[in-house]
Amino acid sequence: QGQVPSSQLLGSRSCAPVRSQTPALAGTPRAEGTPPVRPALGCGRRGRNCSSRAGRGGHVVRGCRDKERAWEPERSGTGGLAAAGEINFSVIGRYVDYLVEEQGVKNVFVNGTTGEGLSLSISERCQVAEEWVTKGKNKLDQIVIHVGALSLKESQELAQHAAEIGADGIAVIAPFFLKPWNKDVLINFLKEVAAAAPALPFYYYHIPALTGVKIRAEELLDGIQDKIPSFQGLKFSDTDLLDFGQCVDQNRQRQFAFLFGVDEQLLSALVMGATGAVGSTYNYLGKKTKQMLEAFERKDFSSALNHQFCIQRFINFVVKLGFGVSQTKAIMTLVSGIPMGPPRLPLQKASREFTDNAEAKLKSLDFLSCTDLKDGNMEACS
């Protein structure tokens, strides 16, 4: 079985502190059997202060340099085809177009949970980031790269690399094996990563259910800018709306971005002051979610609630079937027509039964019609 992991996007997620901003996605598409593209080097976007690696003299981003060789087809002996289990970069450009044109999503969060960032090597993470920046140039508004890792040094390498390629921001989760035991220790870790890319807006990615680090975000934010001057905001992937509300309430004087990451509860978070959203479902429900954001903006709360309930109906349905990153990838493939490939171990590919059920539900909720389906997925309509 050829396994080609790729990254996630937003649906990936609104990274801008503007309430009406399109939700950004997280995750990287993976594809099977398509030719990988060697990522272009150098910085991409909006004249950000970055320089190419070649121009940085002695600056070494070890993992990222190794990859340059690994992806030369003539050396890999694969004749230009992605080997089993490898990332296929060639779909990222198409996926950018799909997000922008079909889902109205212009901000992405790369190498996060949906993109299985923690299951990739450092070299792969660099390549994925580069490909998104290259292909997103002049198309996407913001590209935030998740650079969290268990090793502080690796996290710093990734942060430096993100700055060099011209990303718009970096995000970091709490280290989750040897864990920080209190707020100060966590801040010390985050501060060291942020210092590796001081010009890049820095986001803390709060996802306690996966990291096991339960330090409240509200506590962490208290005085954080004194320690991390580039601190820009929070990606809050937790259902504790008391904690989230207090983050907003206690930081009203600051221009922080509060990006909410529980898609089925987004409306509640908007009421509390969320400035954007980052989530897996925006990969395929981006347009629907935008309608909810727009209804909320124009204070049409009844419509906004209808949209949220509709989205909840779908999420509630798939959660009962068993829903995670693998299933998200299957739905992304179904809706976009762009092959995401299977997830990487220890995750298992979603079952055909799951995909069939999810497809039927999407159609019954009018989230998907046969005319939405791309050539590659037409058989799903028969």
Ligand SMILES: CC(=O)N[C@@H]([C@@H](O)[C@H](O)[C@H](O)CO)[C@@H](O)CC(=O)C(=O)O
């Ligand atoms: C645990 C998890 O995967 N949470 C998702 C949500 O979008 C989640 O899939 C959705 O709310 C459905 O429960 C996001 O918060 C993850 C995310 O933003 C990312 O891929 O980094």
